[in-house]
Amino acid sequence: MLNIIDAHLHLFAPSPHTNAMAEGVGHQNSPEHLRQVYGELGIVHGVVMGNRSLDPDFHRYPAGLFHYCIGLDSTLMDRGERVIPDLPDLVEANLKRDSCCGIKLYPGYNKLWLSDPIYKPVYELAARYDKPVAVHMGLTAFPRAHLKYCHPLTLDEVAADHPHTRFVMCHFGNPFLESAAAVVEKNPNVAADLSGLLEGRVDLDRYFREQAGYASLLTTWLTAIGQWDDILYGTDWPIVNLGEYIRFIQRLVPERHWEQVFFHNANRIYGLGL
Numbered sequence: 001m002l003n004i005i006d007a008h009l010h011l012f013a014p015s016p017h018t019n020a021m022a023e024g025v026g027h028q029n030s031p032e033h034l035r036q037v038y039g040e041l042g043i044v045h046g047v048v049m050g051n052r053s054l055d056p057d058f059h060r061y062p063a064g065l066f067h068y069c070i071g072l073d074s075t076l077m078d079r080g081e082r083v084i085p086d087l088p089d090l091v092e093a094n095l096k097r098d099s100c101c102g103i104k105l106y107p108g109y110n111k112l113w114l115s116d117p118i119y120k121p122v123y124e125l126a127a128r129y130d131k132p133v134a135v136h137m138g139l140t141a142f143p144r145a146h147l148k149y150c151h152p153l154t155l156d157e158v159a160a161d162h163p164h165t166r167f168v169m170c171h172f173g174n175p176f177l178e179s180a181a182a183v184v185e186k187n188p189n190v191a192a193d194l195s196g197l198l199e200g201r202v203d204l205d206r207y208f209r210e211q212a213g214y215a216s217l218l219t220t221w222l223t224a225i226g227q228w229d230d231i232l233y234g235t236d237w238p239i240v241n242l243g244e245y246i247r248f249i250q251r252l253v254p255e256r257h258w259e260q261v262f263f264h265n266a267n268r269i270y271g272l273g274l
Contacts, residue, residue, distance in 0.1 A: 008234025
């Protein structure tokens with residue numbers, strides 16, 4: 001069985017909304033359920049994209065199953081309206097932990113350019129601790145977010161200006177695939193994950209018939225740059241069924257690159273030590 005690392009997922013506290021999200025894709029909203037399904041599918045580890053708090057005690061996940069990226073989301077920054085004066089210290093308190101493998105930014109939701117000075121100490125900390133900065137790129141879950149802040153070309157700017165900081169472009173910048181590919185190809189310090197390219201349950205045979213054009217664009221740009229060492233498997237769970245998403249990515253990535261994309265790249269880039 002193929003060993004898999006889910007390099008992009010979210011864990012939410014139980015609530016009617018979050019429980020319904022998981023149940024809508026055939027899962028249950030609990031780490032216990034994930035542990036069981038992971039065992040069935042060969043998923044050996046996951047990287048949780050943090051939300052809602054910078055307190056390290058908030059981010060306690062089952063040992064051996066998850067690492068996490070500390071997240072600077074709109075609930076903390078009030079969509080860019082609230083400055084967090086001790087932000088670097090709070091971020092560093094997480095980066096000091098072995099269980100924290102990086103930082104997650106949400107620029108479209110915070111309505112902040114990645115080049116905003118507030119992020120400079122964050123990039124410097126990431127470089128010092130040699131832990132990557134994952135960045136939400138492309139379409140957002142809420143219409144009140146602004147796409148201009150999360151276009152892949154905004155990541156090109158900070159990647160070029162911070163060459164010692166490693167970045168992960170989440171969602172391959174979808175749907176800005178051409179720009180996403182260019183940014184990954186140009187910048188040796190930028191990788192990309194393939195999370196969140198689907199939402200909900202899907203009949204894959206029907207999908208690839210009806211969405212042949214989109215699937216062709218994805219494979220075209222992934223193949224064009226040919227940088228399979230920089231592409232990571234991720235799901236954005238709980239918005240997809242885990243088994244279906246594995247099969248979806250397997251139909252986009254040539255089989256000879258599966259071990260890199262599904263396991264080795266995330267293990268190396270996030271320093272998971274597996």
